[in-house]
Amino acid sequence: MQENKHQKHAAITKPVGGRFHRNEWTVIGAACHQLDKFVEQMSNKLSDDTISTGYLDMSHRSEDMKEESACRYEDKIDHWVLKARANLYERDYRKYFNHLDLLFVNGNHYKGDQQIVFVTEKKKESLQRKLDRLTNVRMFLLDNDQEAIHEYLNDFYSENTAVFRLDEADKIASYILECHQAQLPRVKGLVLNGGKSQRMGFTKGDINYHGKTQKEVEADMLDKFCTKTYFSFSGETNDIQNSSYEAIIDSFSGLGPYGGILSAFREDPNSAWLTLACDLPYIDESVIEQLITHRNPSKLATCFYNPETDFPEPLITLWEPRAYPVLLDFMSQGYSCPRKVLINSDIEMIKMDEPVKMKNANTPEEKSVAEAYIKSNS
Numbered sequence: 001m002q003e004n005k006h007q008k009h010a011a012i013t014k015p016v017g018g019r020f021h022r023n024e025w026t027v028i029g030a031a032c033h034q035l036d037k038f039v040e041q042m043s044n045k046l047s048d049d050t051i052s053t054g055y056l057d058m059s060h061r062s063e064d065m066k067e068e069s070a071c072r073y074e075d076k077i078d079h080w081v082l083k084a085r086a087n088l089y090e091r092d093y094r095k096y097f098n099h100l101d102l103l104f105v106n107g108n109h110y111k112g113d114q115q116i117v118f119v120t121e122k123k124k125e126s127l128q129r130k131l132d133r134l135t136n137v138r139m140f141l142l143d144n145d146q147e148a149i150h151e152y153l154n155d156f157y158s159e160n161t162a163v164f165r166l167d168e169a170d171k172i173a174s175y176i177l178e179c180h181q182a183q184l185p186r187v188k189g190l191v192l193n194g195g196k197s198q199r200m201g202f203t204k205g206d207i208n209y210h211g212k213t214q215k216e217v218e219a220d221m222l223d224k225f226c227t228k229t230y231f232s233f234s235g236e237t238n239d240i241q242n243s244s245y246e247a248i249i250d251s252f253s254g255l256g257p258y259g260g261i262l263s264a265f266r267e268d269p270n271s272a273w274l275t276l277a278c279d280l281p282y283i284d285e286s287v288i289e290q291l292i293t294h295r296n297p298s299k300l301a302t303c304f305y306n307p308e309t310d311f312p313e314p315l316i317t318l319w320e321p322r323a324y325p326v327l328l329d330f331m332s333q334g335y336s337c338p339r340k341v342l343i344n345s346d347i348e349m350i351k352m353d354e355p356v357k358m359k360n361a362n363t364p365e366e367k368s369v370a371e372a373y374i375k376s377n378s
Contacts, residue, residue: 013266013267013268013269014269015269015324016270018105018113018114019090019094019110019111019112019113020056020097020113021093021097021100021103023180023183024103024113025103025105025113025115025116025176026104026105026106026107026110026112026115026133027104027105027116027118028106028115028116028127028134029127032060032106034118035107035108035118038118039104042169042172042173043055043104045173046102046176050298051101051177051180051298053101053102054097055104055106056093056097056106058106070086071084071086072084094325098326101298102176108130114135114137114138115134115136115138116138116141117137117139117140117141118141118143118166119143119149119150119153120143120146121143121145124150128152137153137156137157137161138160138161138162139163140153140157140161140162140164141172142165142166143165144165185297186271187225187272187274187292187295187318188226188229188230188264188268188272189219189222189223189226189228189275189276190229190230190232190260190261190273190275191215191219191222191229191275191276193215193231193232193278199363200362204279204362205231205278205279207367209281209370209371209374210281210374214278214279214280214281215231216245218280221276221284221288222276223245225274225288225289225292226274227271229245230245230248230267231248232247232248232250232260233247233248233249234249234259234260235249235253256336257315257338258331258336258337260275262324262331269324270321272319272320273319274291274292274317274318274319275317275319276315277315277316281359281360281361282356282359282374283316283358287304287352290350291317292318294350296348297320299348300323300345301319301345301348302347302349302350303342303350304349305352306358311339311342311343312342312347312349313339314341314342317338317342323345356373
C-alpha cells in the first residue's frame with residue numbers, strides 16, 4: 001500500500017511568467033549598450049500600441065548613496081525615483097513591475113523567462129558561455145553580416161522560433177506585440193453570493209425576477225462571454241443544487257465581496273475575473289458586453305462609473321490578474337473595500353449606456369420596485 005506523501009505547505013496556484021514579470025523578454029547575445037539601444041527602440045514602438053514596458057538592467061559601476069538615510073524617495077514631477085541601500089529579494093521584483101505590460105531583461109546580468117537572442121560574430125564565443133540562460137528562445141536576431149544562426153544554437157531553434165535581422169525593427173516589434181496579445185489572460189465569470197442579506201431578510205441570489213433565481217440569471221449572462229463561470233459563496237450559504245455552475249467557497253472569510261474576489265484569484269491567479277453582485281435585477285447582457293468591449297488589460301481593472309455615488313462601481317467589474325497582489329496589499333493595510341482599491345488604482349472607467357442597469361435591490365421595498373420595473377418593461 002503506497003503511503004500519501006506528506007505535504008508541508010498548502011498547494012497554491014502560482015502566477016505564470018518568470019521571476020520578474022508575467023511577460024518578460026530577456027535580451028542576450030550583444031554588448032549592454034547595444035541591448036539598451038534595442039530595448040529603447042522596441043519600447044518606443046510598442047508605446048504606440050499603448051503597451052507599457054520596463055527594463056531590468058544592472059549598472060557596471062557602483063554609485064555611493066551620499067544620504068545618511070537607508071532609503072530616499074524623490075518626486076521628479078513627471079516621474080519618481082526610489083533609492084535604497086538594500087538588496088531586492090526575488091519576491092520583490094514582481095511587485096515593482098506589476099503595473100507594466102511587458103518587461104525587458106538584460107540577459108547579460110539576469111536569467112529571464114523567454115529570450116531574444118542576438119546572433120553576431122563579435123559575441124559568438126561570449127554567447128556560447130551563456131547557453132544555460134537559453135531556456136525558451138522565442139526569437140533570433142541576425143546581425144547584418146550573419147547568414148544563419150551559429151551552429152551551437154541549432155538545439156534552441158524550433159519551428160515556432162522567429163528569425164529577423166537586426167534592422168527589421170518594425171517586424172520585430174509587431175512580433176512581440178502579437179505574442180503579447182496572444183498571452184492576454186482569459187476572462188472567467190464570478191457571481192458574488194457571499195452576503196448575509198440582512199436587510200432583505202432572505203438570500204438575494206435566490207430571488208426570482210426573470211423565471212429563475214437571480215444568481216442563475218447572472219451566471220447564464222456571464223457564461224456567454226467568459227471561458228467559465230462560478231458562484232462565489234461565503235461557506236455559510238453555498239446551495240448550488242441542480243446548478244451547472246461550480247462554486248468557489250471563500251478562503252478569505254469575513255471580508256464580504258472582497259473575500260470572494262480574492263478567493264477567485266487564489267483559485268486562478270492567471271485569469272481575469274468579471275464579477276457581478278447577485279442582487280442586480282436590472283442588469284442584462286448588454287452591460288457585460290459593454291464591459292468586455294471596453295476592456296483595457298493594461299489597467300488594474302475595467303469598471304463602470306456610478307453617477308449615484310460619483311465613484312467606480314466595484315461589483316460589476318473586470319479585474320485583471322495584476323489586481324490580485326494589489327488587493328492583497330490593500331488588505332494587509334487594513335482595507336477590505338473593492339471600491340477603495342479602484343479609486344486608488346490605475347483603472348479603465350467607462351460610462352454605462354443605461355445606468356439604471358447597475359442598480360441593486362437590498363431591501364424588500366427595492367425588490368418591489370424592481371419587480372414593478374421588470375413587469376412594465378417586459
